[in-house]
Amino acid sequence: MTAGLVSVILPVFNRPEFLREAVAQVLAQTYRPLEIILVDDGSTDATGAVCDHLKSRHPEIAHVVHRSNGGPGAARESGRLLAGGEFIQYFDSDDQIDPQKIALQVAALRDHPECGIAYCKTREFMRGQPPDGSCSHFTGEKMSRLFPRLLAGRCWQTVTPLIRRDLSDAVGPWLPLRQEEDWEYDSRIAGLGAKLFYCEDFLASFVHHTGIRASGELLGERFKLRDRCSARLLILDRALHAGVGEASPDRRIFAQGLFLLSRQCGAAGLPEESRKLLKASVVAAGKVKLKNQLIYRFLATLIGWTNVGALCERLDSARAATRANKE
Numbered sequence: 497m498t499a500g501l502v503s504v505i506l507p508v509f510n511r512p513e514f515l516r517e518a519v520a521q522v523l524a525q526t527y528r529p530l531e532i533i534l535v536d537d538g539s540t541d542a543t544g545a546v547c548d549h550l551k552s553r554h555p556e557i558a559h560v561v562h563r564s565n566g567g568p569g570a571a572r573e574s575g576r577l578l579a580g581g582e583f584i585q586y587f588d589s590d591d592q593i594d595p596q597k598i599a600l601q602v603a604a605l606r607d608h609p610e611c612g613i614a615y616c617k618t619r620e621f622m623r624g625q626p627p628d629g630s631c632s633h634f635t636g637e638k639m640s641r642l643f644p645r646l647l648a649g650r651c652w653q654t655v656t657p658l659i660r661r662d663l664s665d666a667v668g669p670w671l672p673l674r675q676e677e678d679w680e681y682d683s684r685i686a687g688l689g690a691k692l693f694y695c696e697d698f699l700a701s702f703v704h705h706t707g708i709r710a711s712g713e714l715l716g717e718r719f720k721l722r723d724r725c726s727a728r729l730l731i732l733d734r735a736l737h738a739g740v741g742e743a744s745p746d747r748r749i750f751a752q753g754l755f756l757l758s759r760q761c762g763a764a765g766l767p768e769e770s771r772k773l774l775k776a777s778v779v780a781a782g783k784v785k786l787k788n789q790l791i792y793r794f795l796a797t798l799i800g801w802t803n804v805g806a807l808c809e810r811l812d813s814a815r816a817a818t819r820a821n822k823e
Contacts, residue, residue, distance in 0.1 A: 497661055500529060502598055503581030507535040507571035508589040512546040518589045519550050519557070527599035531558040533575040538565030569677030573670040584659045590623075591655040592701035601658035604693045612663035612690035616699040618656045623705040632656075632702050638694040642686035644740045647731070647750035650679050653702040663690055675720045676727035687734035721761050725769040728754055732776050742782030751780035755789055759812075762796070762805020770801045 504522050508515045515534075522532055534557060536544045544562055551557040559578045563571065572586055583602060587593065601614035608614075620632035630636075634651045645651055667684045671677055732750065740747050758773035774796070778789055795804045 497582055498529075498580050499582050500602075501581035502527065502530040502583045502585055502602065502658075503575075503579035503661075504530055504532045504585045504587050504598075505535070505572055505575030505579060506532060506587050506589060507537055507568060507575065508539065508543055508547070509537045509565065509571075510539045510541050510543055511589045512541065512543045514589040515543060515546055516550070518587060518591070519554070521593050521595075522587065523554060523556065524595050525593070525598045526595050527602060530556060530598065531579075531581060532556055533559045533561070533578050535561045535563065535571045535575045537563060537567070537571040566672055567674035567677070569670040569674070569681070570672040573672075576664065576670065579661070579664075582661050584661060584664045586654045586659075588654060590703055590705060591653070592703055593655060594697075594699045596697075597699035598658065600695055600697065600699060604695055605658065605660060608693045610691055611693040612660045612688075613657045613685065614693045614695055615652055615657040616695040616697055618653050619698055619701040620653075621701070621703060623703045627701065638696075639692055641689060641692060642682060643689075643735060643738050644744040644746040646679075646682055646686050647735055647740065647744070647746040649749075650682060652682075653700065654678050655700045655702065659685075663688070671726075673723040673727055675723035677723075680727040680730050683731040683734045687738050689738070718764055718766060721757070721764055721766055722769060724757055725761060725766075725773055728757060729772060729776055732780055736779075747780055747782075751777050751786065754780055755786070755792070759792070759805050759808045762801045763809040764805070765802050767801035770796070770805055 506518055506522070519532065522530070534547045534551070536547050547560045551560045561574050561578070563574055576584070583605065585598060597616065601616065604614040605611060615635065618632040618635040619627040620630070621627040632653055633649065634645060635656055639645055639651065642651055663685070666688055667681065670681055673680060732754070735747065735750070754773050754777035758770045758777060761773060762770035774789060774793055781789070792804060
């Protein structure tokens with residue numbers, strides 16, 4: 497590890513133009529020293545060649561990794577293993593960062609050695625349109641730790657935090673999940689009780705666009721649901737070990753999300769995942785037993801997990817259509 501060095505890990509799949517813009521934004525940072533690690537996650541277009549061309553022109557691109565496609569978590573892990581910096585910045589190719597981002601967050605962590613992460617307000621908007629001034633996820637809130645808020649949903653985008661290297665090492669590897677790998681990763685940060693420092697400035701942007709959102713090809717719904725199931729079960733386990741109590745409203749929100757995903761897995765023909773998620777939903781709810789979960793479990797034993805999931809999906813669609821007609 498090189499003291500003061502920031503390692504910027506930038507995975508990319510089939511986005512040559514976005515990649516050029518992203519590298520330009522990193523090079524425009526006012527902070528030095530930094531190194532850039534490009535991870536070409538099995539691109540099938542000119543992206544790999546653009547990675548090599550950029551490295552030939554910019555000495556601060558320390559590494560280019562060409563790997564078979566494995567998704568965003570696996571790609572970030574390839575970069576993490578090569579990082580030599582005291583601080584880690586993850587930066588997806590379609591994100592945006594302000595020139596002062598890294599400098600301000602490094603200064604915050606130096607001023608607050610008890611904190612393992614500095615995070616900032618983050619914009620969220622559609623590419624080609626101006627941001628409306630709202631904050632993405634919970635980046636408009638000052639949090640000292642991630643739990644229990646993390647159970648209500650991701651607290652930030654992957655580009656939002658700057659992470660100390662020693663905390664990154666303690667968190668461990670990114671899992672090769674293609675869905676909710678970032679939420680699962682954040683739950684390990686939360687489980688360690690890492691302290692957070694809040695930079696009350698908009699320093700990063702999460703930009704929506706019409707291209708592929710995650711690294712890699714689009715997957716069938718069953719693959720997405722299986723990965724979501726794995727991630728959610730791991731998140732719940734870490735929350736329970738961290739002592740998030742049953743009275744937490746965020747824990748109740750998480751329990752409801754588990755129940756919804758259980759129904760979706762059942763409708764998709766994933767009975768084992770549906771069963772695990774329903775059990776986890778009951779555990780997450782704790783003493784506040786949710787009547788709907790109990791009824792669902794009874795119906796699942798009566799007519800099967802796939803059938804009851806499909807039934808609930810039709811009912812949900814009918815209710816949504818009724819609400820739309822009323823509006």
